[in-house]
Amino acid sequence: MKIKKILIANRGEIACRIMQTCKKLEIATVAIYAEIERHARHVQMADQAFLLAADTPTATYLDAEAIITIAKENQVDAIHPGYGFLSERTEFAEKITQAGMIFIGAPIAALELMGSKAAAKKTMIKAGVPCVPGFHGDQQETDFLQAKADEVGYPLLIKASAGGGGKGMKIVNKSSEFSEALLSAKREAIKSFGNDHVILERFITRPKHIEVQVFADAHGNVVHLFERDCSSQRRYQKIVEEAPSTCINQDTKNKMYAAAVAATKAVNYQGAGTIEFIVEDDNFFFMEMNTRLQVEHRVTEMITATDLVQWQIHVAAGNALPLKQSEIHCKGHAIQARIYAEDSFHGFLPATGLLQDLQFCYGENTIIDTGIEKSNNISIHFDPMIAKTVCWAPDRQQCIDKVLHNLDHTFIVGVKTNLGFLSQLINSNDFKQNTIFTNSLDNGSLKIDIP
Structure with missing residues (x-):
């Protein structure tokens, strides 16, 4: 399928970056924007631009339904998510595909799999890709994880399975510190990602x-x-x-x-x-x-x-x-x-x-x-x-x-x-x-x- 028109579901430098290539390829571009970014550079660069009303400026770029509606109403062939915001959201990719458009990103199955650090590690181990020694299983009881942590050894890293950007991540230097760090990591994980599942890994001291x-x-x-x-x-x-x-x-x-x-x-x-x-x-x-x-x-x-x-x-x-x-x-x-x-x-x-x-x-x-x-x-x-x-x-x-x-x-x-x-x-x-x-x-x- 030839792509003639792309909606960029993002803002700032990455939206401008994508538009540069689209212009080179003579592909029409559609921008979305929050009220406070009415005169933003990515809005000026696009062939068409649409205001999305939302409770907060950030929410503008997370409103999947509104973004897809604009795309459909303007005969868009594909949606490029850039990075951040909806770029790795499985549901967004699915809805784009269901609406008969192309998601310029990863396959839905890969998004789902790689969205879980635990599932990703299991897949990599099976494929023979070296992984940091640790625990990547489903069992999450505190006593069980404490025992697994003691097996892996210290220093140890607790990581939110659905996380990123350092959120839900704690370094534990000795066994007596583990339970408190685990509770803290899980609190951060549930607040940031809605999922408190964690994995344990040996902490590399000079990474x-x-x-x-x-x-x-x-x-x-x-x-x-x-x-x-x-x-x-x-x-x-x-x-x-x-x-x-x-x-x-x-x-x-x-x-x-x-x-x-x-x-x-x-x-x-x-x-x-x-x-x-x-x-x-x-x-x-x-x-x-x-x-x-x-x-x-x-x-x-x-x-x-x-x-x-x-x-x-x-x-x-x-x-x-x-x-x-x-x-x-x-x-x-x-x-x-x-x-x-x-x-x-x-x-x-x-x-x-x-x-x-x-x-x-x-x-x-x-x-x-x-x-x-x-x-x-x-x-x-x-x-x-x-x-x-x-x-x-x-x-x-x-x-x-x-x-x-x-x-x-x-x-x-x-x-x-x-x-x-x-x-x-x-x-x-x-x-x-x-x-x-x-x-x-x-x-x-x-x-x-x-x-």
């Missing part, structure tokens, strides 16, 4: 977060597009991502690629996906599969000279993958820095306010993804990310220099930002020597001074 980009079509083809290092995190959220990884050897990489492809095949996947691994030295373990486009997909595009949104649309229309594995090559190095409105030196507290001035640093082999413009408000209702600055260079050191130049020549007035924090982080010896771990910014082992 690297390495993920492999995968893509699959309806014709049985599965490829990987190499890996990304996303170890620079705060509070379990990524702030700097790069590709390829330079902290693991080629033999380990090849094993990870094979495991990622096996994992993708194990769930009969289609579309863009990411297999996330936690890495310790030369050992890697499956963490989870993200069944959508990632915020950091741009670094993969830059090292492989691909357009992953174009690939998504191509595959969703029923076509075979544009390239075979042997035709996908990794060239150079790319780094993405996420520019946030936040006070990075006081607990990373989100900042709000009017953007009085906004000047990005554009240039060759540089991408600025943003949904924000001068005179826009950063509100409490949405993620405070202002933009992503993504740079490519022939090697890692040149890329680091390029990103630092880019950050130093970006000017934002009106709200506090993490520009100075990002510059200091990327310019640190820890970053340059690959000794930043996912917990470095949270456990005090890496100190970033106020500039």
Whole structure:
């Protein structure tokens, strides 16, 4: 089926990013927006835009019924969910399909399976993909889980099975702390996800977060597009991502690629996906599969000279993958820095306010993804990310220099930002020597001074 019109069920920089590719492909676009975003950049970019009335601005982008109604009334062929909001909601994908439209995302069965960390781990173990030692079963009685935790050993991680973003996640250092941490994790899980099921895993003390980009079509083809290092995190959220990884050897990489492809095949996947691994030295373990486009997909595009949104649309229309594995090559190095409105030196507290001035640093082999413009408000209702600055260079050191130049020549007035924090982080010896771990910014082992 040829896709001629797409509704983007999202906002901000990802909605703008998807529209860029649609415009290139001469595909008409439909935007939705909350009242406070009437003049937002994604609304201006779209061929058509519709206000959705909701109790809160956030609820606008979660109203599946209203979104599908607008799509049907405007002869939309497909809906792209972007990331966040409804992008991994099984019910949303089902309703789109039932309405006779294409969901530009993962198959419904894969969404359902990967939505449960416990079920996902069981599937991966069966497929021979390495997993962190732990307990991923259904039994949830406190005494039983305490016994299982003692078996796995400490330090141990309690994780909400339906969770993400660090919610419902607790580190337990000794047996006597387990029951209290379990209750706390379950309370968070039920509040955030409506499900208090948890899994237990051995806690890796010096973890690297390495993920492999995968893509699959309806014709049985599965490829990987190499890996990304996303170890620079705060509070379990990524702030700097790069590709390829330079902290693991080629033999380990090849094993990870094979495991990622096996994992993708194990769930009969289609579309863009990411297999996330936690890495310790030369050992890697499956963490989870993200069944959508990632915020950091741009670094993969830059090292492989691909357009992953174009690939998504191509595959969703029923076509075979544009390239075979042997035709996908990794060239150079790319780094993405996420520019946030936040006070990075006081607990990373989100900042709000009017953007009085906004000047990005554009240039060759540089991408600025943003949904924000001068005179826009950063509100409490949405993620405070202002933009992503993504740079490519022939090697890692040149890329680091390029990103630092880019950050130093970006000017934002009106709200506090993490520009100075990002510059200091990327310019640190820890970053340059690959000794930043996912917990470095949270456990005090890496100190970033106020500039």
